[in-house]
Amino acid sequence: MITTGKVTKYFGNTEALKNISFEINQGEIVGFLGPNGAGKTTLMRILTCYLPPTSGKASVCGYDIIKNSLRVRKNVGYLPETPPLYPNMTVYEYLKFAAQLKDIPTQQIRIHIDRVLEECHLTKVQRKTIQTLSKGYKQRVGIAQAIIHNPAVLILDEPTSGLDPVQILQVRNLIKGLEQKRTVILSTHILSEIEQMAQRVIIIKSGRIITDRLLKDLLTSSLEKxxxxxxxxxxxxxxxxxxxxxxxxxxxxxxxxxxxxxxxxxxxxxxxxxxxxxxxxxxxxxxxxxxxxxxxxxxxxxxxxxxxxxxx
Ligand SMILES: Nc1ncnc2c1ncn2[C@@H]1O[C@H](COP(=O)(O)OP(=O)(O)O)[C@@H](O)[C@H]1O
Ligand SMILES: [Mg+2]
Structure with missing residues (x-):
């Protein structure tokens, strides 16, 4: 579903990613775990075609991120670290705008908006302007725009950061619901989050993968005692x-x-x-x-x- 081969990224002299290789299968929920500055966001931006790698290869749903970036974007939903929300728009207007950006045919837009409003529990606030919403609701709007075109792959960059405990729980439950149908990558620097949501963890440090394992194996076998x-x-x-x-x-x-x-x-x-x-x-x-x-x-x-x- 998602493969990378020796993906490397430099920003000037800064080596943000070095030889990142992995394979993620359909339906997997994978957590990118690493401290700030590890390279999680950079890797996600490469997989979502917002940033080209300096070298290496990557493909999503069989499409090369460089040669077929339009195809990749059609198959991927992306929640960036700071979602690009327009505060003056209502939730409904914003989702309509997101649907148009994703080239959803006009006559189908309504159906898709209703679907994501329901999936993200936003139906009640659809007429409110985004600026009046709490941070938790805003994050759900961000997730709603990411899945408006019903993508097979969902990439969420620190989806619960900055939320209060109740909002965290709501967003986690929402993501868990979405996972049943999709391949999901989410990033976090919070360990417990991975335990709550992912089956597999890729630990990234200073741009390198230091571990890539199923959570259950990691917990039982990585300590020799x-x-x-x-x-x-x-x-x-x-x-x-x-x-x-x-x-x-x-x-x-x-x-x-x-x-x-x-x-x-x-x-x-x-x-x-x-x-x-x-x-x-x-x-x-x-x-x-x-x-x-x-x-x-x-x-x-x-x-x-x-x-x-x-x-x-
Ligand atoms: N646009 C950019 N220009 C220059 N350096 C960048 C840019 N984006 C990220 N970096 C650097 O790349 C490294 C990885 O950053 P990032 O991917 O944001 O890490 P994370 O998301 O894990 O916190 C850091 O050293 C960061 O300073
Ligand atoms: Mg980041």
Whole structure:
């Protein structure tokens, strides 16, 4: 659906993107994650034909972004970082204007406007001028213009930035609804946003892809050690000794709930039967394992680890 091959972009001497290559399939929801200045917006502008790459290739829906840019634009809906809204227009007028820009035949404009008004929950405010709307509503108008021509691909640049928590939730739900029918790329510098909306994450740093993985794989396998929370019954010293005796185990946290009940956080390389192995070792020391559960790393931890590995 979307492919890039070694896309590189320079602004003067600034290398904004370097050898960006990936493939996104139909129906995928992909998050571009990276700090400010990473190159997310530049990459999106290249994919939407607003900016040519310095070198490299990219295609959307099988159309080359340089040779067939008109075709690409027809298939892509784009919500820029700051949507180009006209404050004096009503929502309806603006969407009509957007429909004309996208070359939608006059007799079909009405149908498309009604569809996006409904999809973006804007029907009630269609006669209001854009300047009177809240930021959350404005963002929904921005999304409405992006999908007015019912594109197969949707590219959203930081769609929830600057919104309050309630508006964020509304926009997220709206985007989730749209995703069912389309291939979506969205960018954010907020980690939790990716967890909420995307299935796959492409982490970009200083113009380079440092990770491209399914979220579920990233969370389970990118830390070479696994964390476990244990609740162990026994004398504190005995428990500590028993844990210290286990090879490759690092103690992260030890917290006593009572004289003989302790909650312990440990890290250990994930191997087959690791849980039974831990239980057996604790039992052998004369203590009792009350509870054992794996503690999933947060995306935050994974992200920080990847970034720091990159820097090393
Ligand atoms: N039009 C431009 N002219 C010069 N430099 C630019 C331009 N657009 C972006 N850059 C630079 O390219 C890099 C990537 O920026 P950008 O794509 O906006 O990152 P992000 O969206 O991830 O915050 C930054 O160093 C930025 O300063
Ligand atoms: Mg940006």
């Amino acid at each position: 696994e964390k476990y929370i244990l609740r162990i019954q026994g004398q504190r010293q005995t428990v500590e000794k028993a844990l210290q005796a286990i090879e490759n185990l690092s103690l992260i946290n030890f917290c006593s709930e009572s004289l003989i009940l302790h909650q312990v956080e440990v890290e250990i390389p994930p191997t087959k039967g690791i849980k039974n192995f831990l239980i057996k070792n604790i039992l052998q020391s004369g203590c009792q394992m009350e509870e054992i559960r794996a503690s999933k790393p947060s995306l935050e931890e994974v992200f920080l680890k990847l970034i720091s590995e990159e820097e090393r």
